[in-house]
Structures are given as C-alpha cells and as structure tokens.
Amino acid sequence: MNVSKILIVALIFITSFASAQSEIIGKWKTIDDNTGEAKSIVVIYKKGSKIYGKIDRILKESDRDKLCKECEGEDYNKPIEGMVILKGLQKDGNEYEDGTIMDPENGKVYKCKIWVDEDDPNVLNVRGYIAFLFRTQQWIKA
Structure with a gap:
C-alpha cells in the first residue's frame, strides 16, 4: 500500500470518528414524559475525554427560577437552569456510557x-x- 492510500484511509477514519462525536455535541431539547412538550434545552459538551450536559435553558418561564430542593451535595438548593445533569460519559462504539444523569x-x-x-x-x-x-x-x- 503506498503512502497516499494510507493517508486517505487515515483521513477517513479520523473524519468518521470526529463526526460521531460532533453528532452528540450541541443543544438538545428535552421532552416532558407526561405532556410530550419541550421542557428544556441541554447543552452537551466534551470536557477532557468525557461528555457532560447542562441545562442551558428551561423553556417554561414560570419554572426558570426553580431550585433543586431534592438534590444532594453541591447541587442542593441550586438553580436547575445551568445545572450539569449528565456527567462523565465515555465513548464506547456508537454510544456514550459509564456516566450518570441526574x-x-x-x-x-x-x-x-x-x-x-x-x-x-x-x-x-x-x-x-x-x-x-x-x-x-x-x-x-435544538
């Protein structure tokens, strides 16, 4: 195999890996299980080698100032808008796992x-x- 073919194969591999990550990175609308209506916008981002997601915006105006009264630890009584709810997910094939959601x-x-x-x-x-x-x-x- 000559050098140009090796470079082409490497470029295809790198591009497909990068596009798989870019598919998941960005803004996503969460949907309320009970009403079927859009509830919030979560921004999914990469930090180091792991994936995280935070509530960027709560869509219902009256819920924007809600605090997490049921949360424990550092999230207790903090605003839900701006809260990191997806933590520490790692890529495994086409999925991201081994993390948590709150x-x-x-x-x-x-x-x-x-x-x-x-x-x-x-x-x-x-x-x-x-x-x-x-x-x-x-x-x-989103």
Whole structure:
C-alpha cells in the first residue's frame, strides 16, 4: 500500500470518528414524559475525554427560577437552569456510557448511556438505569 492510500484511509477514519462525536455535541431539547412538550434545552459538551450536559435553558418561564430542593451535595438548593445533569460519559462504539444523569425533579442520580438514533440523527436516546430497570427518553436536536 503506498503512502497516499494510507493517508486517505487515515483521513477517513479520523473524519468518521470526529463526526460521531460532533453528532452528540450541541443543544438538545428535552421532552416532558407526561405532556410530550419541550421542557428544556441541554447543552452537551466534551470536557477532557468525557461528555457532560447542562441545562442551558428551561423553556417554561414560570419554572426558570426553580431550585433543586431534592438534590444532594453541591447541587442542593441550586438553580436547575445551568445545572450539569449528565456527567462523565465515555465513548464506547456508537454510544456514550459509564456516566450518570441526574433528574432535577427528584434529585436522583442514575447510571446513564446515550446514543444518536440510527434512523434519525436529530434524535438522541437518553437511557437512565437503576439495576436492571431503565427508562429511555428521546431528546430532539435544538
């Protein structure tokens, strides 16, 4: 194999790796499980080699000043808007896992994994786990 073919293969590999990460990085609309309405905008970003997500904006005006009364530790009684809720996810194939997600409604922290939907790149599947039980939400690209 000559040098130009090696460079082309390397470039394709690097481009596909970078595009997989860029698909997940950005703003996503969370959807309320009960009403089906958009609830907030979460910004997903990379810090070091891990992925994090923070609530950038709460969409319902009356909820914007809510504090996390159920949270523990450093998040207790802090504004929900601006709170980091996805923490420490690591890439594993097409998924990001081994991190946590916190539900600011009840302060509970769950193991988490996220992945871009195979059929629609504008949909992010967000799964929280307790032991073998799980719940998956779909967030929409904002």
